[in-house]
Amino acid sequence: MLATAHDDSATHLQCMEVWGGNRSADAGVIMAGLDAWVYCRPFMDTGGGGGDVYYVSSCATGRITRLLIADVAGHGEVVSSTATELQRLMRRYVNHVDQGSFVRSMNQQFTSLSNAGCFATAVVTTFWAPTNELTLCNAGHPPPLLYRARARQWTLLTAKACAPRSTVQDEDDVGGITDVPLGIEHGCDYPQVGVRLGVGDLVLCYTDALVEARRADDTLLGSDGLLRVARTVDVNDPAKIVPNLIAAIERDCGGPLDGDDVTILLFRPNGLGGYNFFRRLFAPFRVLGAAGRALVSGDRTFSWPDLRLANIGGAVVAPLERLRRRRLPR
Numbered sequence: 001m002l003a004t005a006h007d008d009s010a011t012h013l014q015c016m017e018v019w020g021g022n023r024s025a026d027a028g029v030i031m032a033g034l035d036a037w038v039y040c041r042p043f044m045d046t047g048g049g050g051g052d053v054y055y056v057s058s059c060a061t062g063r064i065t066r067l068l069i070a071d072v073a074g075h076g077e078v079v080s081s082t083a084t085e086l087q088r089l090m091r092r093y094v095n096h097v098d099q100g101s102f103v104r105s106m107n108q109q110f111t112s113l114s115n116a117g118c119f120a121t122a123v124v125t126t127f128w129a130p131t132n133e134l135t136l137c138n139a140g141h142p143p144p145l146l147y148r149a150r151a152r153q154w155t156l157l158t159a160k161a162c163a164p165r166s167t168v169q170d171e172d173d174v175g176g177i178t179d180v181p182l183g184i185e186h187g188c189d190y191p192q193v194g195v196r197l198g199v200g201d202l203v204l205c206y207t208d209a210l211v212e213a214r215r216a217d218d219t220l221l222g223s224d225g226l227l228r229v230a231r232t233v234d235v236n237d238p239a240k241i242v243p244n245l246i247a248a249i250e251r252d253c254g255g256p257l258d259g260d261d262v263t264i265l266l267f268r269p270n271g272l273g274g275y276n277f278f279r280r281l282f283a284p285f286r287v288l289g290a291a292g293r294a295l296v297s298g299d300r301t302f303s304w305p306d307l308r309l310a311n312i313g314g315a316v317v318a319p320l321e322r323l324r325r326r327r328l329p330r
Helices: 077-092 100-112 222-230 238-253 277-297 318-324
Strands: 018-021 025-031 034-041 052-058 064-072 120-128 133-139 145-148 153-156 193-196 202-206 262-269
Touching: 018 025, 018 077, 025 052, 034 052, 034 064, 034 238, 052 077, 052 262, 064 077, 064 202, 064 262, 077 100, 100 120, 100 133, 120 202, 145 222, 153 222, 202 238, 222 238, 238 262
Parallel strands: none
Antiparallel strands: 018 052, 025 034, 034 262, 052 064, 064 120, 120 133, 133 193, 145 153, 145 202, 202 262
16 A cells, blocks of 8 residues: 555655665655655566666755656666666756756666667656646656546646657757657657646556556557546545556456566645745755765765756746746646
């Protein structure tokens, strides 16, 4: 049973903290602006974890929350070392509003490992708490599910359901190669899309064990089948959605999900994205303090903030954050 996001067992993510990995997990995570529930059950965990990787991070001001779920080819030490490197990249870009550089660095990492047959599919999302804006980049991964509280309906969160955003190469170009796993194409251009979330909305990311579950007639459940099953699950208690969804899939397919790693990341806006003046005022000092500690320890993964005015100025003067307002689907 997943922990309730606000009970004593939940993890409270601190500023500039990265949490996650590739090992078994069943936990609630509380962040500024977001509540999340993480479930991971490796298929073959011999001490090094499974092939699924999950991470969440929070920036120095708590306004930028990043969530990653990836399915890395292989198991064992190769995946564990890859998970460690992904954590370093998460930390390096923890204060960046735009996730484009992070996704590009991920692709470069896996491209360098391609000779060893290591590649990954992934979904990377960045949540901007002041406006509840979610930016998403999909690298060959099954599409997340989006639940709209107002419509009381689950849908697939595909590029067609979102507004186009900048790519890693050109803010005004949303073309290029899409839906390619990390490590397949060097310099691959991964477009980003965005959507505005409301309090009560839910986003569910998952690895392919769910859509590759087989029914009694040996057909795959698929994304449409997963969507159909999700629509039968009660959403009144978010902490129960994941276990109830897994149970519903197993009933539909007539057997347990025990043939692959199973990882699910569920999150929702919690309406706590506002920040008082003193928290904003001391945010630059927290960054400088972290920079000093990184300099002393020799940590090269320290992340300076995104230097755009909406981020630097908005950390202290709230109206400057309006520079990031976009017309996004609600």
